[in-house]
Amino acid sequence: MNYQDKELQQRLAAEYVLGTLQGLARRRFQRLLADDLDLQQAVKVWERRLSPLALGLPNEAVPEAIWTSIRERIGLSAQQPQAQMMLVNAQTLKRLRTWRWAAMGNAAVAAGLVVFIVFGALKNAIHRQPITDLAVLSSAQAEPVWIVRQRDVSTLELSGLSHIVVPAGRVLELWAIPAHGAPVSLGLLRISAHDQAQVSLVTLSLQRLKQAKTLAISVEPIGGSSTGAPTGEVRYSGKVVI
Amino acid sequence: MAIDLAVLMSQVSQGDQRAFEALYRDTSGRLYALVLRIVRRRELADEVLQEAFVKVWHAADSYQPERGAVHHWLSTIVRRTAIDRLRKNTGELVVEPMSDWESLADMKPGPAEQALRDADSRRLSRCMDDLDEHQKHSIALAFFQGMTHRELAQHLDTPLGTVKAWVRRGLDRLRSCLRESAS
Numbered sequence: 001m002n003y004q005d006k007e008l009q010q011r012l013a014a015e016y017v018l019g020t021l022q023g024l025a026r027r028r029f030q031r032l033l034a035d036d037l038d039l040q041q042a043v044k045v046w047e048r049r050l051s052p053l054a055l056g057l058p059n060e061a062v063p064e065a066i067w068t069s070i071r072e073r074i075g076l077s078a079q080q081p082q083a084q085m086m087l088v089n090a091q092t093l094k095r096l097r098t099w100r101w102a103a104m105g106n107a108a109v110a111a112g113l114v115v116f117i118v119f120g121a122l123k124n125a126i127h128r129q130p131i132t133d134l135a136v137l138s139s140a141q142a143e144p145v146w147i148v149r150q151r152d153v154s155t156l157e158l159s160g161l162s163h164i165v166v167p168a169g170r171v172l173e174l175w176a177i178p179a180h181g182a183p184v185s186l187g188l189l190r191i192s193a194h195d196q197a198q199v200s201l202v203t204l205s206l207q208r209l210k211q212a213k214t215l216a217i218s219v220e221p222i223g224g225s226s227t228g229a230p231t232g233e234v235r236y237s238g239k240v241v242i
Numbered sequence: 243m244a245i246d247l248a249v250l251m252s253q254v255s256q257g258d259q260r261a262f263e264a265l266y267r268d269t270s271g272r273l274y275a276l277v278l279r280i281v282r283r284r285e286l287a288d289e290v291l292q293e294a295f296v297k298v299w300h301a302a303d304s305y306q307p308e309r310g311a312v313h314h315w316l317s318t319i320v321r322r323t324a325i326d327r328l329r330k331n332t333g334e335l336v337v338e339p340m341s342d343w344e345s346l347a348d349m350k351p352g353p354a355e356q357a358l359r360d361a362d363s364r365r366l367s368r369c370m371d372d373l374d375e376h377q378k379h380s381i382a383l384a385f386f387q388g389m390t391h392r393e394l395a396q397h398l399d400t401p402l403g404t405v406k407a408w409v410r411r412g413l414d415r416l417r418s419c420l421r422e423s424a425s
Contacts, residue, residue: 011413014413014417017322018385018409018413019280019325019329019384019389020384020390020391020394022329022391023329026329047314048318048362049362049366049416049417049420050366051313051314051318051321051362052314052362052367053366053385053386054276054313054317055272055314057272057275057276057279058275059274060274060275061271062270062271062274062291065288066270066274066291067266067270069292070266074296074299074300076259076262143260144261144264161260
């Protein structure tokens, strides 16, 4: 077989990608592929051509054990190093303090905050209860730190993805920010062990939550902000996904 | 649903473990569905998904945004791993009845909205429609079920040579159609 023949190369690459090239022919092709740039290119093009087919499949529930094995195989720690998260540099803090709340959507981008929205990402994996994922809040370094879920009409649950350190004599307050308008408080975080937290919702907060486009957490004095608006630094923020 | 996979990928390539987990959580369901259809056995599917994501972690820095969306890149790695795995265990074919077997074979890219928005998907969909039924059917079975020529022949109850020709002509036609629509 003349592997320099362009047409043949195309056909072999196509059947290799599709998977119908098999046995000896497949092994021979793989050997050639290792050094042949033209063949590699042909394979890439075919992969690109056919891969959209895979996009239409519905999600399948993935056993959690698979993730555990992946993590073990590549040597990921179960917990992130703790120090990393709180290293907010002075520059960023300054910018955050001068953050104009009303224009938060744009300000978030301007301040270099990359907002992560993990749609239903952890829904299947962690909880089986019918609870709703609301948002993933990220730090100023764009690291996802909190997953916010609504457990029921009166409780929000926040799961810390890393170790949360609250300065002594301070509390964390959760804010809802509508598309147009100032942030309104949803309540204070009651942080328990293992970096879990809850916020109890009153009727007023529920309405505020429904209109929220963005959620954010600020550091406030004990008892929460006394002005009705955030007074301390904004540590985390993220868009509401539903 | 607006997770920015490209941003996640760039963080994964810098060794960001949390970004990797977020990527896994967001994409593994659909990729697992793909693997299950190809290898048709759960324990094998589990191994393939695992192996593929280990590759993703190590090869993240070779992802090039201009080569296409993250989903494409991931599904390519996953599919390649699945097919390689299947072809290694030569000869043994476990055909388990699948209720959606026929509908899968008829499948065009993407009931998923996202797929429809995607230009590559739309082009592929149009070109798949251009193929005759036999060609379309055999290509879809090979893609989604990981079938070899022989398995296709058996499944479609058609001589091997005929099935090979369907696949080859189908792919040829797909290629010229995709080329035309790209230019």
